[in-house]
Amino acid sequence: MDNTKLLHALHNLQEVFVEKESELTALDREIGDGDHGVNMKRGFNAVKDKVAEGSTEDILKQTGMTLMSSIGGASGPLYGFSFVKMSEVAKDEIDAENLKQLIDVFAQTVSSKGKVTGGEKTMYDVISNAEKVLEESGRLKLEDLQKLADDTEDMIATKGRAAYFKEKSKGTIDPGAQSAVYILNAFDLEEE
Amino acid sequence: MTEILIISHSEDIASGTKALIEQMAEGVTVHASGGVNGGIGTNIGQIDHMLSEVKSDTICFFDIGSSLMNLEMAVEMYEGDHNIHIANAPVVEGSFLAAVEISIGTDIDNIMDKLSEMVK
Numbered sequence: 349m350d351n352t353k354l355l356h357a358l359h360n361l362q363e364v365f366v367e368k369e370s371e372l373t374a375l376d377r378e379i380g381d382g383d384h385g386v387n388m389k390r391g392f393n394a395v396k397d398k399v400a401e402g403s404t405e406d407i408l409k410q411t412g413m414t415l416m417s418s419i420g421g422a423s424g425p426l427y428g429f430s431f432v433k434m435s436e437v438a439k440d441e442i443d444a445e446n447l448k449q450l451i452d453v454f455a456q457t458v459s460s461k462g463k464v465t466g467g468e469k470t471m472y473d474v475i476s477n478a479e480k481v482l483e484e485s486g487r488l489k490l491e492d493l494q495k496l497a498d499d500t501e502d503m504i505a506t507k508g509r510a511a512y513f514k515e516k517s518k519g520t521i522d523p524g525a526q527s528a529v530y531i532l533n534a535f536d537l538e539e540e
Numbered sequence: 541m542t543e544i545l546i547i548s549h550s551e552d553i554a555s556g557t558k559a560l561i562e563q564m565a566e567g568v569t570v571h572a573s574g575g576v577n578g579g580i581g582t583n584i585g586q587i588d589h590m591l592s593e594v595k596s597d598t599i600c601f602f603d604i605g606s607s608l609m610n611l612e613m614a615v616e617m618y619e620g621d622h623n624i625h626i627a628n629a630p631v632v633e634g635s636f637l638a639a640v641e642i643s644i645g646t647d648i649d650n651i652m653d654k655l656s657e658m659v660k
Contacts (some may be wrong), residue, residue, distance in 0.1 A: 351618060352560050384622050414587075416583070416613070417584065417585045420576060420583065421581075422605070422609060425584055425606065425613055426609070428584075429584075429613045432617070461612060461613060463609075535587045
């Protein structure tokens with residue numbers, strides 16, 4: 349994946365989050381404050397408007413800075429800061445090996461800044477396990493990533509606003525885990 | 541002289557704490573910001589902006605939820621020349637103690653120790 353393909357994939361997330369807004373809103377209404385759908389849409393609208401051509405590193409950094417400044421709550425800064433950190437290890441041409449490094453940095457950043465480990469019903473459950481998906485299939489396919497988000501359905505939230513819902517958080521997929529599916533899928537290296 | 545930075549979810553808490561400190565410890569520089577778009581919240585941009593204005597080593601205070609996360613990210617991305625410390629102490633009591641200590645010339649490491657004592 350070169351810089352042009354990456355920019356295209358990130359711009360395309362704008363359409364994805366417009367389409368998925370009501371899905372994310374519905375999940376977040378169950379176990380949060382219901383603003384995750386509109387936040388993600390706002391964030392990637394801004395990415396489409398503001399992030400322009402540049403090197404792979406530039407594009408990731410610009411995306412990160414844009415997300416940090418345009419999405420409220422915890423998820424925007426976490427995604428945004430992760431993109432900034434990923435830009436520091438990205439190569440001009442993202443190959444399978446480099447992608448593994450990027451996902452690793454993504455997971456580490458979310459873990460250290462969000463103070464999460466696994467199994468707490470958060471976006472981290474998808475991001476940290478995406479590495480395994482990548483190792484097994486060489487891809488970041490939507491259906492494989494979706495299984496990781498589905499795994500959060502039965503978890504009980506102990507982090508973020510969902511933690512206030514305790515046992516009641518069971519039975520709903522974590523909205524952050526769901527949005528992480530779409531973001532990671534944008535990095536899927538298609539078969540040539 | 542050491543400066544103080546306050547990030548709160550509420551504009552009123554930020555400006556109120558700043559006013560309190562400035563009255564009790566005159567001459568201490570306090571950067572304070574709170575709320576987002578007239579509502580409740582914090583974002584990295586407002587912390588970046590405050591950090592760009594500090595002229596000395598600075599102790600930062602935060603309130604609830606994601607303010608710490610945003611503060612940590614802003615400090616990690618800070619490229620200025622000063623040392624930026626994050627204090628775990630409660631925002632009002634902690635920043636007040638820090639301001640009084642700054643005004644009597646206590647060095648920053650000592651102040652950070654005293655702030656850690658507060659939350660033991």
